[in-house]
Amino acid sequence: MVKCVGGRGGATPEGVYQHEKTKVGQSGLGRCANIRARAGGPMTSGTRSRYPGAQPFSDDEFSAKTFFGRQRVSTVVSDQIIANRLLVLYAKSGLGKTSLLSAGVAPRLRSDGYLPLSVRVNDMLRGLVVSVYAGVGTEAHRQNVKYVAGSRESLWAFFKTAQFWQGDVMLTPVLILDQFEELFTLHNEESRASLLSSLGYLVRGVCPPGVSDENSTPPALRIVLSLREDYLGMLEDAVDDIPQILDHRCRLTPLTLDAAREVMTGPAALSDRVFSTQPFVYDADAVRLTLNHLSDHTARANQASRYIEPFHLQLVCQRVEHLVKERQQQGINRPVSAQDLGGESGLATTLRLL
Ligand SMILES: Nc1ncnc2c1ncn2[C@@H]1O[C@H](COP(=O)(O)OP(=O)(O)OP(=O)(O)O)[C@@H](O)[C@H]1O
Ligand SMILES: [Mg+2]
Numbered sequence: 023m024v025k026c027v028g029g030r031g032g033a034t035p036e037g038v039y040q041h042e043k044t045k046v047g048q049s050g051l052g053r054c055a056n057i058r059a060r061a062g063g064p065m066t067s068g069t070r071s072r073y074p075g076a077q078p079f080s081d082d083e084f085s086a087k088t089f090f091g092r093q094r095v096s097t098v099v100s101d102q103i104i105a106n107r108l109l110v111l112y113a114k115s116g117l118g119k120t121s122l123l124s125a126g127v128a129p130r131l132r133s134d135g136y137l138p139l140s141v142r143v144n145d146m147l148r149g150l151v152v153s154v155y156a157g158v159g160t161e162a163h164r165q166n167v168k169y170v171a172g173s174r175e176s177l178w179a180f181f182k183t184a185q186f187w188q189g190d191v192m193l194t195p196v197l198i199l200d201q202f203e204e205l206f207t208l209h210n211e212e213s214r215a216s217l218l219s220s221l222g223y224l225v226r227g228v229c230p231p232g233v234s235d236e237n238s239t240p241p242a243l244r245i246v247l248s249l250r251e252d253y254l255g256m257l258e259d260a261v262d263d264i265p266q267i268l269d270h271r272c273r274l275t276p277l278t279l280d281a282a283r284e285v286m287t288g289p290a291a292l293s294d295r296v297f298s299t300q301p302f303v304y305d306a307d308a309v310r311l312t313l314n315h316l317s318d319h320t321a322r323a324n325q326a327s328r329y330i331e332p333f334h335l336q337l338v339c340q341r342v343e344h345l346v347k348e349r350q351q352q353g354i355n356r357p358v359s360a361q362d363l364g365g366e367s368g369l370a371t372t373l374r375l376l
Contacts, residue, residue, distance in 0.1 A: 024095040026102055028270035068296035072289035073339040078118075079125035081140065084296065089125035090288035091281035091332075092118065096126030099272055103127070103196060103244050104134065106270040108225045110257065111248040113274035118332045119248045120200055122274060136244065137167060137186045137193040143217070144204045150217040151177060158197070162186055167193065176233050177220040181241035196244040203253035215263075221245065222263030276329035279313050285335055286312065290343075300355060302346045307360040312338055315369045334373060338363070341372050 072088055079085040099122065102109050113119050128138040141157030143150055155174055162169035172184030186193040199205075205214055223230045227240035247257070251273070260267050277285060286309060293301050304312075316335060317328035342358055349355070363369055 024098055024272050024274050026098060026270075026272040027268075028106070068294075069298050070296045071340065072292065072297055072299065072343055073336055075336050075340045076333065079121035081124040081128045081138065085121075085125040086129045087292065087294070088289045089121065091277055091285040092122050092126045095274065096122060096130055099123075100127050100130040100134070102270060102272060103131065103246055104136065107227070107240075107243070108245045108247070108264070108266065108270060110254075110268060110271040111246060111274060112251050112254050112271065114276075115250045115252075116331060116333050117274050117276055119274055121332070123198055123200060123246070123248060131196055132165075135191060135193060136196050137162070137165065137188075138196045138198055140198040140200050142201055142204065143199055144201065144208055146208055150205075150209065150213050151220060154197070154217075155180060158184070158195070176230055178223050178230050178233050178241065179235065181224065181243045182235060194242045194244065196246060198246040198248065200248045202247045202249040203256075206253055206256045218260040218263045222260070225264050225266060277332055277335070278329065279317060282313055282316070282330040282332075282335055283309055285332065286339055289339070299343060299347050300350055302350075302355065303357045304342075305357040305359050308358050308363055311360040311363060311365070312369065315366060316373075337372050338369060 070084065074085070074088075079089050099109070099111065111119055111123070123138070123140065128140075131138045139158050139161040141154055141161065143153070145153035145156075148156065152174075154177065155172070158180075159169060159171060168185075168187040170183075170185035170187075172180035172182070174180060181195065181197075184195070186195055205217065209217075220230070224240065224243060225245060229235050229238035229240075249257075254268075257267050287304055290302050290304065312335075313330065316330045316338070342363070345362060346358065364371065
C-alpha cells in the first residue's frame with residue numbers, strides 16, 4: 023500500500039492518487055502476466071534464486087519478473103512521478119523503497135517514454151553535483167540509451183542540454199535520488215545547501231542567476247527523492263530553496279496480508295530455466311501459518327495493526343527455496359507444508375537469524 027499527498031489530477035477519497043495514465047501501468051502489468059507461471063513449464067538448469075533475500079530488487083528484467091505484491095503501488099507512484107516535477111517517496115527503513123523504484127516503477131516509466139536515472143548522493147570525494155553528472159551517464163549507458171552529455175556549468179544547464187535517445191524517441195529523464203537521507207548523514211552543511219539550492223531551481227522551474235540560457239524554460243525533467251521516514255523532517259530545512267518540497271509525497275506502507283501472499287507464492291510459481299528450482303507451490307496451511315506468524319511478530323513489536331515486513335518474508339522464502347532445491351534434487355516435488363516450515367518454532371528460529 024502507498025499513501026500519497028498532493029498530485030495534479032486530484033486524490034481519491036482514500037487519498038490514493040489516480041491519474042488517467044493508469045492504463046500505462048496496466049499494460050506493464052499485462053506484460054508481467056505474460057511471464058507468470060505456465061503449467062508444466064520447462065525443467066530448470068539455472069542458478070538464480072526466486073527470492074533476493076536481504077538484497078533489494080534491482081532494475082533489470084529478472085527482478086521485474088520476480089517482483090510481486092506492489093503492482094498497484096508501482097502504478098500509483100509512476101503516475102505521481104509523471105504528473106509532478108518533484109515527488110518525495112518515504113517509508114520506514116527496509117519496507118522496500120529501493121525495490122519498488124527499481125523493479126516496479128522503473129519499467130513503467132520506461133514504457134511511457136521516461137528514463138529512470140537512479141543516482142546516490144554518497145560520493146564524498148567528487149562532490150555532490152559532480153557525482154550526479156557521473157551517475158546520470160552511468161545509468162544512461164547501463165540502459166543502452168544514446169546519451170549526449172549535458173553542460174556541467176550547473177545542474178540546470180546539464181539537464182537543459184543533456185539528451186537521451188531510444189532510437190528516434192527522445193526520452194524524458196527522471197532523476198531518482200535514492201537513499202537521499204545520505205545527504206544529511208554524509209555531507210556537511212555547505213555541500214548540502216549547494217545541492218538543495220541547485221535542485222530548488224529545477225523544481226521551481228526558475229533559471230539560476232548567472233547561467234546562460236537563451237530561453238529560460240525549465241528542462242523536461244522529473245525528480246524523485248526517496249528517503250527513510252525518520253529523515254523526512256530534515257527536508258523541511260530545504261523549504262527556503264524548494265517551497266513545494268513536501269507538496270507531493272508518497273508514504274510506502276508495509277505489505278498487506280494479501281500482498282504478502284503474492285510475494286510468497288508468485289515467484290515460486292514462475293517457470294523459467296534461469297531458476298535453480300522447478301516451479302513449486304505452498305499448501306494453504308503453510309501460507310496461513312507464515313502470514314499469521316509474521317504479522318503477529320510485527321504486531322507484537324509495534325503494538326500496532328497486522329502487517330508484514332518484506333524482509334521477514336524474504337528470510338522465510340529463501341529458506342523454503344533451499345529446502346525445495348534439496349528435495350527436487352532427490353526427485354521429490356510436493357507442496358511445501360506447514361510442517362516443512364518447522365511450524366511456529368521453525369519460523370521463530372528463522373526470524374531469530376535477523
Ligand atoms: N515487493 C517485495 N517483495 C518481496 N520482497 C521485498 C519487496 N520489497 C522489498 N523486499 C525485500 O525487503 C528488503 C528491503 O528492501 P529495500 O532495500 O528495497 O527497502 P528500502 O526501503 O529501500 O530499505 P532502506 O530504507 O534500508 O533503504 C529486501 O530484503 C528486499 O528484497
Ligand atoms: Mg533503500
